[in-house]
Amino acid sequence: MANPVVPSSGVLSPLGLDAVRLSPGFWGDRVRLNHEVTIAHCQDWMEREGWIGNFRDPARRRGREFSDSEIYKLLEAMAWADHPALPELAETVARAQEGDGYLNTRWSGNRYADLEWGHELYCYGHLIQAGVARLRMHGEDTLTEVARKAADHVCRRFMDTAETCGHPEVEMALVELYRATGAERYLEMARRFVERRGLPSLGEIPFGRGYFQDDVPVRQAQVFRGHAVRALYLACGAVDVAVETGDEPLLKAIEQQWERTVARRTHLTGGMGSRHHGESFGEDFELPPDRAYSETCAGIASIMLAHRLLLATGEARYADLAERTMFNVLATGVALDGRSFFYANPLQVRVPAEPREGVNQAAEGGLRSPWFAVSCCPSNIARTFASLPAYFAAADAGGLRLHHYSPGQVRGGGMAVEVETGYPWSGGVRVRVLEGGGRLSLRVPAWAEGATLADAEVSGGYASLAVRAGQEVRLELPVRSRWTFPDRRADALRGTVAVERGPLVYCAESVADEPPLADVAVRLSPPAEVVSAHHDGVVELEADAVLAQPGPDGWPYTREPVTPAAARARVRLVPYHRWGNRGPATMRVWLPLAD
């Protein structure tokens, strides 16, 4: 089946990418943009930076130690998109592979000399995922052969050692290769990598072993911690191993870690990671909007994890978080032109970024960049959009489930349906059954209080009804702006409020000579109102606010609170995923409350 994740058991069964067609709309447009622009953009930059050239001539190698992985993520994107450039690029990669399957342009001749930072197994992971994608979309070819040879090399080299990789990723790739080929050694290798971790299996590093989740065995951990992408990729691999080996306690452990992480370590956008230092989660309730790291790749990894947990358990809360993260991290990570990207996705920017040309040397930035010195995010976006339909629907025991809403067609669970909707800008979803029938289940997001399905009120979770060919059902989600308050323990958010509308987080954005956001505070009544519905459906909001007079500066800590004179004002709110498309700007999601 053409899908990145095909478990052999679980409450839900995935559908093939070909079974879900996303028509023009919020997601369909972005998938097309990815196919038409982003994939080629990534390939161009990888050529320009020499990362593809590394496979041709490793002696003149350029880029960081993990740059091979970018080519593999691009190959995965090309495989899902059935892109014509794949065979030639795969040949280039294949020629660099050594006889025993070893393949790395950085460490050849000095294999596995630095498992903490070398990223060799991490790179194989992405290579194997590309191979699986190719196998499922196309069948055996050069790329699938390279991937299998690499996987076999890994099994021979690491099956009976106590070693693992500083960056998890190969675990889920090996499980998927097992699923695609039936060869049990891949599953066993993945299982061992998961179980070794935290014994510990790696050396000490200045960040501490928590950075690469080698501080505690996976099944004993309480929460996701350390480097966010590493933590979430590891959790994906652990879920995959648990599902394939029937290891209920391991699955339960990840579910509980996810639960605490979502309750205490997740930004309103769904973004994960609160520290630039170590690109890490931070402690419970450490949720600074300004220094939120919320790496685009961590958002993608969280979507990948939620999807696995959703397939295993059928619980709507996983799709809820995936949707939040898709609309507010994934869609934010790439510009409307498909050619520039955010690495970090903070929820507040105090100082407009200075425009710059070329490669961004840092992860920071209030403007999207075409490429980064560490450019994991663009190719991760490319492979995610190339396989995006995989996340939208699944079959369950009784029929079809729709997790996310886009205009298009879905075939699976004994029926074919057509969906019409203006979601996320409006809340009506019309589903017409074209063929077959059975139980149709539609996800009602947790925020959608007062939703109705076929005129009957439904609450959060999946709302189901029996359907037959020709029938049309209508889900009404109450897409209206709402205030959202933070937990009292989220210190950095105290005294603020955010605005959401449907699945979208909104933000105040100020470009050029618009009023400075540092002096704005909002008034709760009346609520934010729609002020502009663009021709493409985009909805902007406006809220009642006060604009303080900036006073003279001095020692900022005083005996009495200083409350400067303030004038009534309005603050315009745009969907968070659209910020930063109008040039250098200040921005904030969490708005101080007036009084």
Next chain:
Amino acid sequence: MANPVVPSSGVLSPLGLDAVRLSPGFWGDRVRLNHEVTIAHCQDWMEREGWIGNFRDPARRRGREFSDSEIYKLLEAMAWADHPALPELAETVARAQEGDGYLNTRWSGNRYADLEWGHELYCYGHLIQAGVARLRMHGEDTLTEVARKAADHVCRRFMDTAETCGHPEVEMALVELYRATGAERYLEMARRFVERRGLPSLGEIPFGRGYFQDDVPVRQAQVFRGHAVRALYLACGAVDVAVETGDEPLLKAIEQQWERTVARRTHLTGGMGSRHHGESFGEDFELPPDRAYSETCAGIASIMLAHRLLLATGEARYADLAERTMFNVLATGVALDGRSFFYANPLQVRVPAEPREGVNQAAEGGLRSPWFAVSCCPSNIARTFASLPAYFAAADAGGLRLHHYSPGQVRGGGMAVEVETGYPWSGGVRVRVLEGGGRLSLRVPAWAEGATLADAEVSGGYASLAVRAGQEVRLELPVRSRWTFPDRRADALRGTVAVERGPLVYCAESVADEPPLADVAVRLSPPAEVVSAHHDGVVELEADAVLAQPGPDGWPYTREPVTPAAARARVRLVPYHRWGNRGPATMRVWLPLAD
């Protein structure tokens, strides 16, 4: 004169270390602890880690590229303290110096190959400061000769290039060597290093040029930025150059940068630096208590800068910030046993640190460490305490000024005085004139509303009166607990309040099974009260509070604010500088307000 900073002009003239005797008391005890314990502790660890051994056998070098500087800071401490171990250690250093004056255990044979990160000029800076200290305390010897040879080498090598060092420090050292020797080439070299910076004079690095203040010329900058210690050391050098060359615009530029930094980028403790990433300042009003970096060395650098600006201008605001930083960063940076240290000084710690043995590989830590992989702070503390009397008093045109209050004797400005005080625990300061007379000026801190001198009310700044031998005057500072509110623009502090008493910042600290601070909120009325005055004078406070019932976890962002049931409680507050001396603890300076 035996003082680290001896400008040839300025509103104030420094006194020699021998002219200020600190008797037992808050500071006198710490100076003695430094002489008796900390200096030897630093030497022991530098031997143990091999950093002294690097001078004996560079071929088996250990430690980071800047480790030579630690030995030099220790030598400076030993020079001020007239420590008997100095001559032998100086001989060890001297033997590693090359014929032309070059001296570096890391880069010998590959000189100045990496000015961005090599730290060679930075190391010379500390060597030269040690040499100046020795010269002023003792006269010419091996150490002073090594320092002069190094300085002459620097002048020959760099006078006519456009280069500079990634880490400022050598600038102020060269000016001081000029002051101590009269050789103008040192001043000219320092001037050129200051003027070159920001043209730019260094290469691009991933942190960006702002990291080492090479983004903008010194005199054009608006605020301190980038790596906090680098920024503050550079500002010290710029002030020194400005004072010696009569460059008023340069002095004014630094004063304005200081002003904005104090108004917008300084923690309540006086600590500077808000980001672990790049050890940097962060933006205006980016003042997170939990991730406050507030490196001990940045606190010391800020004290050094404030002292220079105070000497140049005579303005009390500089002494105010120095005092705040001395009591709340410098005194916090070292444990009561003199053998363990904080590198970062956050204002909130959510999770108690896990005790660990030996070298701390990171800067983080809710427990003080005996040594660090990057161990700049312990030796910086050692040299600062060894020269601490330099900061306490100065002569002005009419007589004597006292900036800080400690029991002891001061001789200068035409008089000798004896001071008796229980400061900072109580606010009475009795000054008896032993000899001479003239105008005696006593600093009244900005917080000291209602202070009296000789029973007359005095306001912030210096309060003066004419005195003669035998006279006794009494300053009364209103040392009482007070609430302190943050600027509305300090987002991370919104809805909180802090408690101060005299010059001390207080914090809630919770060890072992004391109530968790995450659930505490304070009530403003009544004010915090003294609950315990220890035999050594230490005052603890207690405030009225509520303790919330922790509720069940879930998605932490809700439609209505969640206000859990709460019980009345009391929260105990300890001086911030004493936190972390009772074992692993949670801590917070900024306390959420109830309601």
